[in-house]
Amino acid sequence: MKTSNKQQRNRKETAPRTASLPVPSFPRCYKESSKPHKFCPGCGHPITLHEIGMVVDELGIQNKTAFLIDIGCSLLAWDFFDIDTTQTHHGRTVPTAVGFKRAMPDATVIAYLGDGGGYAIGTQHLVHATLRNDPITVIIINNLTYAMTGGQMAPTTIEKQPPTTTAPFDRTPDVFGTNLKGPELVLHLAMPGAFVARTAVDNPLHVRMTIKEALLHQQKNKAFSFVEVLSFCPTNWKTNAQETFAWMGAFKETYPLFKTITGTNS
Amino acid sequence: MPRAKRRETKEFMQGNAVIAHAARAAGATSFYGYPITPSTEVFETWVQLCGNPHKPALSPVTKERLSYLQCEDEMASGFALIGACLAGKKAFTATAGPGNILMQDAFSAAEALRIPTVAVIMQRGGLSTSTVIYSQEEVTLTCFGGNGEGFRVVYSPSSLQDLYTYTLKSFNTAWKYRYPTFLLGDGYLGKMSGEVTRYPMLKREYVTPEPILLGPARQKSLSTNLRNCYDQEEEINSIIEQYRSDYARDSKAIAESESYRTRDAHTILIAHGIVASAAKVAVDMLRSTSARVGLWRPITLRPLDVPSLVSAVGNARRIIYIESALGQMSRLINDALIAYSETGKSFDLPAVRSLYAPALGITPTEIVEQVLKKS
Ligand SMILES: Cc1ncc(C[n+]2csc(CCOP(=O)(O)OP(=O)(O)O)c2C)c(N)n1
Ligand code: SF4
């Protein structure tokens, strides 16, 4: 799958202009041939991907970014960008990013994965990348469920929500234990100078600013950066738009937004 | 002979150390691993070669810094290795037994994405954790581990010198043909010490690695989007068919074997790895009693050197499989012979006998006894 930037830009420039309609601003690093994208309507993934694209454009790093994606709904982004990418295995995106970054330290390396990939099958990799302060950016899309496989319980599922097929009578702590808070875990483990944040897709500009800081942190401070994005999955939450936003509001009580550089306020 | 021109040094070394030295001579710059007996000294020797991480030694080939990472587990080691290869570096790992099982996670991804990983497998006892010592029971796992078709290259060295030669070669094969490549040794070979001739890589043999992501395509503003997950049966089917024809083509250049005193032999011994060294001694012992015995030894277990196999066994009356496992090698060979006979070429399969000693070493005397045994 190879298309040149130039070809894409030319195509854009020669396309007839519909002056009366507001043209949505798509990042230049989007791969046009893969649009419309493959995510469900109302999904949070493409919101975050849009913001990643805007940041890549703004920082001018399209030609030096490696975007590594997990298996989960993130896999649908394999050709989302005109950026070099690879799919890995479920949970193995962080170590792939670690190996890549060590071998090519000037590249901007992003590991993009779901909460199942980051906090269940790949937890050990997240823990050790944090401990080593690997200078990569890990972005975890927390939709509180295993979305790709049809809505099973995730480590992030909270007691009543979202509904899951593997804890259909609620995730009661007596049976299932408690939920995992990724950024808080990272905070406990990180060396001083790591960037750790949680943001949410109901505020795309907040997502953008957070990801921009994370990528700049990787480039300038050569330290670990970690962003959890609270994200919508209306398909598995079985919510309409209004409910989706209401649930997101409620989830922020369990998973509060924050941003910090470790070791600076202790 | 080009070898004569090389700056050769003879040294007394342990097998696992030989591999680390050969990897450095091959232009490898990094190692990702998790300790496991009997492979650990590959890692430890590499660490010594890297020196102080604050002032690391440089590769004699690329002048880049040598590095390593002790990972949290074998999945991390395998995938970090994939990451380094994606970034265009010759990198490697070493593992064994249960570590080999876990690392198949990454090797199956490397097979799907055609990533030139190099992995040293030092076989320990089979069946789970087993012994830390020796067997030939990781043949099937190394050749076919994962839900793939075995589009891999697997070298089976027989001696300490082979460890040097085929480690050096593994990196070039991996990067030239883009298959995950394995050096399948065993605990005896890894832990024994002896004299080895070391020599630098010849410039004309050296295959220069290129980044797979952020490489030459990116400089022409072409994006590379690798995938291992597909929507339709037909999509993945066409990838597998493509790999199959690539592998059939490349096999001709990659496959290697040794035929020892096979020309007039009525009995052909077939053995690989360290067992083939014992079989070679047995052939000489039997020849001195004028028994017409030869040895055919696959140097690559994947792909097999089928033309050489067929010419070695084609005129023989019987073949004897000898291995420290219950037929993991012989299944590969039987399959190849059946596939060959399906091509319609006239070929009579000789009588087959076996000396299987799972997880045990096999001596030349035991092999001689097997050959002389009346059916
Ligand atoms: C090793 C392995 N185990 C299980 C699966 C099946 N699987 C695919 S995606 C997934 C869960 C994805 O959940 P998450 O990481 O939260 O991503 P999401 O789809 O929610 O974005 C699972 C269990 C797999 N592909 N590989
Ligand atoms: S299942 Fe959920 S996370 Fe996956 S694409 Fe659909 S809405 Fe998005």
Ligand SMILES: [Mg+2]
């Ligand atoms: Mg999820």
